[in-house]
Amino acid sequence: MKKYDLTVSIVLFKSNPDIVGQAIESVYKSKLNFKLYLIDNSPTDELKSLKKDERTEYIFNNKNLGFGKAHNISLKKAITESHYHLVLNPDIYFGENVLEDLFKYMEENKSVGQVMPKILYPDGTVQHLCKLLPTPVDLILRRFFPWGMQERNKRYELIDSGYNKIMNIAYLSGCFMFIRSESLKTVGLFDEAIFMYIEDADLTRRIHQHYQTIFYPHVQVYHYYAKGSYKNFKLMLYNIHGAFIYFTKWGWVFDRERRKINQRIVNEYLIN
Template identity: 45%
Template sequence: MYENVVSASIVLYNNDVAELSKIIESIFKININLTLYLIDNSPKDDFRFLEKEGVFYIHNPSNPGFGAAHNIAIHKAMDLGSNYHFVINPDVYFEQDVVSPMIEFMKKDSLIGMMMPQILNLDGTIQNLPKLLPSPWSILLRKLKSPQQAYHKFIDQYELRSVPQSKIYNTPILSGCFTLLNINAIKEIGMYDDRFFMYFEDWDLSRRMHQKYKTIYFPEVSVYHGYESGANKSSRLFKIFINSAVSYFNKWGWFFDSERKTINKEALSQFK
């Protein structure tokens, strides 16, 4: 058991019950006293039956977005006195305890603001989610995947694919599908920017955190993520993706972003 208070949040929207039950089971089969917040953005409160001891259900049908919903839980976690908070997607699960090793690693260094474990596809292959800070060209090239020679050269560096898979390192972009937050750091740099309804809110938070704290990729433990890019399959989600991309680059700079170049150069220097 931890002397520190640990919490987690999952944002729901018309999810598959079996999938959701799997991640809740993963969380509560480990030997940690953890408080879980389920923030349900669905129109109906069909998941209220999941509320039990240690699980708080909050129905939020106004659906303010992914980051804004997690902010509700993070506020609750702060009121609870939480030291460490996990942001978890409903399509994630794990078979071994990933929570304890991540907390133990973060506890050793107060300058760690965020952490992400290794993320696996359901077939066990690795999702390349640690990244450099994006430019508009990064987003375009990643979507087009052509010309192929330029794409492969770009993606290898942008997604840090040449870095040894077992290496722990400080990367400027972490995925929001399974993230450990240092609450003290969050109090300093702020929570998710709720201008991002969905997409880019995790990249924005990573960038702000990386300015003052370490944002660590921690492949010593792993989780499974049933990743499926909705933006590639739904015109509505693609529009949200584009709007969020525009918001991100309006905030941080489009083509003239000297900080991006400096941060990416520093990140790459770890591997020389």
């Protein structure tokens, strides 16, 4: 018997307590039976003060395990503890009934293994976080040669879809991953070889092989979205390392599944 409707994990690393506090308060607005895991990769345990009550468990790792490996601490628990698990970035906030609405959608759609709501900047503009499965060229051009790539990037981020309809997408952002816990038994957890970046593409793609992975625009959340790898050399190296692992696993040039999935998405959502 599952103890919780929902478990939630937020991974911390020298995080701004005021920003994280907004994420925590958002979770605490929920009327679902939930448990929140604060998993701290910081060098000190100063953020343990963010624990509010017994519904929150604070886990101090005393070292930086990376994004996926830290979240896996709670995902392993979610498989037996909860019906659903939310991987939540510390820089996201949202209003009442968001988690209830997503829970209801998943309960009514058993073929869905993962759902992501519409992600907005604090000013209300849309973040284009539904993507085609990446090729090495996509990631290289986006990171190092962004000029002149507007049309290719529009296609990659599915901008012309309008972000106003339900879409079955194989690459959803890791900032807000509402996952059916049962699916984790089938596909496994985050790939711990990837320290951070693109582990969301890897996990969503594995879930997509067995379930629908849905963008659900009828629910909205807000995301500060710092794009750290574009500002920090060390984070850029993590990004490159993660991409190397991802493409070595799935294929650099020859990836028939990627081609088939991307063509299906383009035909369904970009071609009128």
